[in-house]
Amino acid sequence: MxxxxxxxxxxxxxxxxxxxxxxxxxxxxxxxxxxxxSTLTLKSQTLDRTVYLPLQEIVRHxxxxxxxxxxxxxxxxxxxxxxxxxxxxxxxxxYNDQPILLQNPVRRDGGQWLVPLDFLSQGLxxxxxxxxxxxxxxxxxxxxxxxxxxxxxxxxxLGALTRLTLRxxxxxxxxxxxxTAQHRAVLVLKSRAIDPARERxxxxxxxxxxxxxxxxxxxxxxxxxxxxxxxxxxxxxxxGNRVYFxxxxxxxxxxxxxxxxxxxxxxxxxxxxxxxxxxGAGVRVIVIDAxxxxxxxxxxxxxxxxxxxxxxxARRLRTTLQSRLSATIVLTRDSxxxxxxxxxxxxxxxxxxxxxxxxxxxYSPDKTASGSSIYVMKPDxxxxxxxxxxxxxxxxxxxxxxxxxxxxxxxxxNLQKNLNQALPGWKFPIRFGPMGVxxxxxxxxxxxxVGNLNNDANAKMLAEPEFQAKLTATIAEAIEQFAxxxxxx
Amino acid sequence: xxxxxxxxxxxxxxxxxxxxxxxxxxxxxxxxxxQTMVHEKEPAGNxxxxxALPLYERTxxxxxxKVFFPGMKDDVIxxxxxxxxxxxxxxxxxxxxxxxxxxEGPKSAALYPSIPKDTKLQEVFIxxxxxxxVDFSSTISANHPGGMVNEQAxxxxxxxxxxxxxxxxxxxxxxxxxxxxxxxxxHCLLLPLGMxxxxxxxxxxxxxxxxxx
Numbered sequence: 001m002x003x004x005x006x007x008x009x010x011x012x013x014x015x016x017x018x019x020x021x022x023x024x025x026x027x028x029x030x031x032x033x034x035x036x037x038s039t040l041t042l043k044s045q046t047l048d049r050t051v052y053l054p055l056q057e058i059v060r061h062x063x064x065x066x067x068x069x070x071x072x073x074x075x076x077x078x079x080x081x082x083x084x085x086x087x088x089x090x091x092x093x094x095y096n097d098q099p100i101l102l103q104n105p106v107r108r109d110g111g112q113w114l115v116p117l118d119f120l121s122q123g124l125x126x127x128x129x130x131x132x133x134x135x136x137x138x139x140x141x142x143x144x145x146x147x148x149x150x151x152x153x154x155x156x157x158l159g160a161l162t163r164l165t166l167r168x169x170x171x172x173x174x175x176x177x178x179x180t181a182q183h184r185a186v187l188v189l190k191s192r193a194i195d196p197a198r199e200r201x202x203x204x205x206x207x208x209x210x211x212x213x214x215x216x217x218x219x220x221x222x223x224x225x226x227x228x229x230x231x232x233x234x235x236x237x238x239x240g241n242r243v244y245f246x247x248x249x250x251x252x253x254x255x256x257x258x259x260x261x262x263x264x265x266x267x268x269x270x271x272x273x274x275x276x277x278x279x280g281a282g283v284r285v286i287v288i289d290a291x292x293x294x295x296x297x298x299x300x301x302x303x304x305x306x307x308x309x310x311x312x313x314a315r316r317l318r319t320t321l322q323s324r325l326s327a328t329i330v331l332t333r334d335s336x337x338x339x340x341x342x343x344x345x346x347x348x349x350x351x352x353x354x355x356x357x358x359x360x361x362x363y364s365p366d367k368t369a370s371g372s373s374i375y376v377m378k379p380d381x382x383x384x385x386x387x388x389x390x391x392x393x394x395x396x397x398x399x400x401x402x403x404x405x406x407x408x409x410x411x412x413x414n415l416q417k418n419l420n421q422a423l424p425g426w427k428f429p430i431r432f433g434p435m436g437v438x439x440x441x442x443x444x445x446x447x448x449x450v451g452n453l454n455n456d457a458n459a460k461m462l463a464e465p466e467f468q469a470k471l472t473a474t475i476a477e478a479i480e481q482f483a484x485x486x487x488x489x
Numbered sequence: 490x491x492x493x494x495x496x497x498x499x500x501x502x503x504x505x506x507x508x509x510x511x512x513x514x515x516x517x518x519x520x521x522x523x524q525t526m527v528h529e530k531e532p533a534g535n536x537x538x539x540x541a542l543p544l545y546e547r548t549x550x551x552x553x554x555k556v557f558f559p560g561m562k563d564d565v566i567x568x569x570x571x572x573x574x575x576x577x578x579x580x581x582x583x584x585x586x587x588x589x590x591x592x593e594g595p596k597s598a599a600l601y602p603s604i605p606k607d608t609k610l611q612e613v614f615i616x617x618x619x620x621x622x623v624d625f626s627s628t629i630s631a632n633h634p635g636g637m638v639n640e641q642a643x644x645x646x647x648x649x650x651x652x653x654x655x656x657x658x659x660x661x662x663x664x665x666x667x668x669x670x671x672x673x674x675x676h677c678l679l680l681p682l683g684m685x686x687x688x689x690x691x692x693x694x695x696x697x698x699x700x701x702x
């Protein structure tokens with residue numbers, strides 16, 4: 001027994017020792033330094049959890065004079081009127097005979113000198129007269145006056161297509177190389193120094209397998225691996241080439257039956273309505289918000305919850321709109337999750353939607369009431385600002401609604417007209433209130449509250465599929481008219 | 490059986506049993522203490538509650554106020570009801586009295602209470618700029634039945650009742666459970682709000698103009 005225990009302890013100790021030794025050295029990786037006129041690709045090494053770069057290559061690239069004194073085992077870099085001396089195994093470097101302490105020691109591996117990353121900013125920048133910018137965790141350093149373009153990307157599934165949205169800090173040109181046969185797409189980003197927010201996108205669905213940023217040869221691009229189902233990839237630019245939409249489509253859009261395709265976004269930008277175009281060609285994205293969700297049930301009548309009804313109505317409305325309009329229909333939520341009002345408006349803003357419609361059911365303490373309402377953001381809402389917003393440098397985000405106040409009201413009036421006709425006996429007064437979901441929307445936005453869940457007759461009717469179909473068809477009709485009538489820019 | 494047991498084992502067993510009993514006693518005591526700590530929350534926990542200061546003096550003259558309650562009649566979301574408070578010296582105390590009337594609910598059967606019952610007014614603070622911070626217990630949000638109109642009614646029954654009767658208060662910021670909240674129940678922003686009589690059945694008071702927002 002004793003022997004078994006001793007053996008067991010010894011095995012554990014041995015494993016622990018092995019694990020401790022392991023991370024001292026890791027595989028070589030490509031590392032890039034973007035200079036003003038050139039790009040230097042280096043093989044970096046991760047030693048003791050620190051990234052090391054080969055010093056001689058950098059010095060050579062910068063054209064600096066250097067001496068590798070094997071006898072004295074020092075490395076000296078000569079700049080204009082300055083001198084930097086490195087000693088292997090030591091974190092101290094000497095700049096004009098003054099010591100500077102690096103976070104990690106300089107290493108010498110055979111004939112190769114290896115420096116930790118902070119050597120670039122702490123030491124090399126002094127002799128080379130170039131500043132280095134590095135974002136921890138990335139594999140690239142930007143030197144001197146290199147203008148970087150920040151790149152953010154996100155993806156979302158819109159039913160029959162998956163949309164990848166790229167946002168660049170400054171206008172860039174993007175070229176799409178389709179390799180559909182290899183289930184691959186390459187987006188060549190024609191800007192030299194791209195600073196991506198993330199190296200790869202944590203996104204995977206039925207159409208897109210992976211999205212990876214790659215600039216290992218100094219040419220930035222996005223490598224996208226696609227599923228077999230993808231039949232077409234389309235690239236649309238927006239916002240003066242700062243925003244790009246890449247749509248991965250399951251089926252090839254047939255020109256003969258445009259209304260059935262979910263989103264022929266590739267219709268050459270800017271989309272122009274013409275005689276053959278489906279209705280609402282000027283409207284690209286419509287966002288439908290299903291009110292409440294998650295722990296926020298909203299109003300309730302015994303088992304009927306507002307959050308379930310709104311999601312049901314939103315999905316129905318999406319289906320109806322998709323069959324009528326060429327626009328992409330996005331739901332703020334397609335499952336039982338809780339979102340803040342700000343996040344709901346954010347979905348519409350991020351998708352550059354032309355329209356936001358928030359769906360709600362009502363509740364009145366009066367059990368006999370059956371009031372519905374169409375809400376428009378309260379026009380004089382200031383959220384506590386005492387002076388007119390015009391004189392301010394920074395406009396609070398919740399004032400975004402102001403740019404489209406008139407269009408929102410026109411939309412509400414049109415919806416009211418349609419609903420009053422389609423649902424006789426129901427009233428849909430237009431009301432103004434400080435509604436969170438409408439405040440931060442940068443496009444025409446309204447909220448529709450249908451019925452009174454405290455009224456059993458209302459609650460029963462709201463749950464009926466025929467009523468839901470009629471309601472959503474009427475809303476879709478109003479949206480279609482709005483889309484066809486053009487939009488105030 | 491015990492007679493056959495060796496003496497040292499017997500003693501050992503007794504020591505063990507006694508030790509176990511003491512440990513068990515301590516354990517039960519500790520558990521009990523933890524339980525009381527968990528169950529006894531702040532209200533009962535504070536043995537020295539601050540003395541409740543009267544909101545008005547007996548000598549304070551009466552003051553007629555309009556308190557707003559929901560009573561849905563077409564476009565009207567809120568109806569004003571005449572009530573009486575005491576004109577106490579301190580502005581915050583007048584505000585507290587009005588909010589107490591809002592919490593108590595309407596006298597008229599045609600109107601409805603605007604705030605979920607069991608909601609308490611926790612604090613009122615009015616700053617130099619005429620901003621009233623009113624803090625309600627979290628039930629105002631958690632027990633709110635929902636509905637956009639209904640939520641607007643709750644928010645503006647508070648805002649209008651204060652701003653209409655106390656012109657010194659220009660804007661009202663509602664806090665929930667001592668903290669800021671984005672919306673009351675998923676609709677109405679709880680940013681500072683000014684009087685809105687367009688949703689009520691009365692005209693603005695004569696002595697003041699309608700504030701923006």
